[in-house]
Amino acid sequence: MKTTNNTIFVTGGTSGLGLxxxxxxxxxxNKVIIGGRRKELLDRIATEHAGIDTVLLDVDDPESVEAAFDEVTAKYPELNAVLTMAGIMQPENLLDPGHLATAEATITTNLLGTxxxxxxxxxxxxxxxxxxILTVSSGLAFVPLAITxxxxxxxxxxxxxxxxxxxQLAGTPVQVIELIPPAVQTTLMNQQDNDNAMPVEDYLSETMSILAEQPDVTEVTVQRVGFLRDAERENRLAQTVAAVNSH
Structure with missing residues (x-):
């Protein structure tokens, strides 16, 4: 991925790592367009950061996705990059039938939205x-946190x-990159004050360095997430699952 002269659409970009x-x-x-559900946040971002454009987008709503696609591609036909950052994370008690609503909402936003x-x-x-195309998984895709x-x-x-x-896109010019973050100090699961999570600016700096230094990268794995990403292939999955869920 080139680091300049892109036109990039970021879904779920009103806060956290997306922003x-x-x-x-x-x-x-780069020309950046941010998509999000909350108009007040989009307006504030556009006011505070001249040159960034914003689009209302709710990835839970197929009609909203369609409208955002039409708006972005009509205004920016040169669009060449999309980052699918929109996501939610909530704890669940699997013995409580009420968790099903949380599960369905999580699947709708995180998976169906993407x-x-x-x-x-x-x-x-x-x-x-x-x-x-940049997608966003997580270190928890490889080692589960039992409460989520x-x-x-x-x-x-x-x-x-x-x-x-x-x-499937191997026959096209499109590069597909997966971002695999560790726990980062964002408001996701109220981790902003978690000393065990990676500071946001550190994550952003290391990620941007990887993208700049490895233009053909397929997975962006900062050093801190290697503990999770490599657990199975290093034959230490059971120990790592136990460590992650010991708190």
Whole structure:
């Protein structure tokens, strides 16, 4: 992936890692369009960061995805990159039948939302010589955190879906990149003050360095997530699962 002269659409980019990456790309001279559900946040971002454009987008709603696709591609026909960052993470008690609502919402946003966005944008990007699709899984796709079972499952599904997408797009110019974050100090699961989570700016800096130094990268794995990503292939999965779930 080139680091400059892109036109990038970031879904779920109003906060956290999505906003952080959007601002980093913006600072490098890329044209950035942020999609999100909350108009007040979109308006604030556009006011505070001149040159960033915003689009209302709710990935849970197929009509909203369709409308966002039409708006973005009409205004920016040069669009060449999409980052599917929208996601939610909630704890679940699997012995409580009420957890089903959380599970369904998590699947709808994290998995179906990603699939809906890529269903519309992937064919468009396939016509771009410098097309890029960036998906977002998690270290928990490889080692589950027991209190967030459906979140883990959706991220494992995103990992597998991304692999299939990369194979199917092998005959096109599109590069498919999977971001695999560790726990990061964002508001996701109220981790902003978690000393065991990676500082946001550290994650953003290491990720941008990887993208710059490895333009053909397929998985962006910062050093801290290797403990999870490599657990199974290093034959220490059971121990790692136990360690992750010991708190």
């Amino acid at each position: 952080g990456l959007a601002l980093r790309w913006h600072d490098l001279g 699939i809906r966005v890529l269903t519309r944008f992937a064919p468009y990007l396939a016509g771009r010589q410098d097309g890029v 079972p459906t979140y883990n499952a959706t991220k494992a599904a995103i990992h597998s879906y991304t692999q299939s997408l990369r194979i």
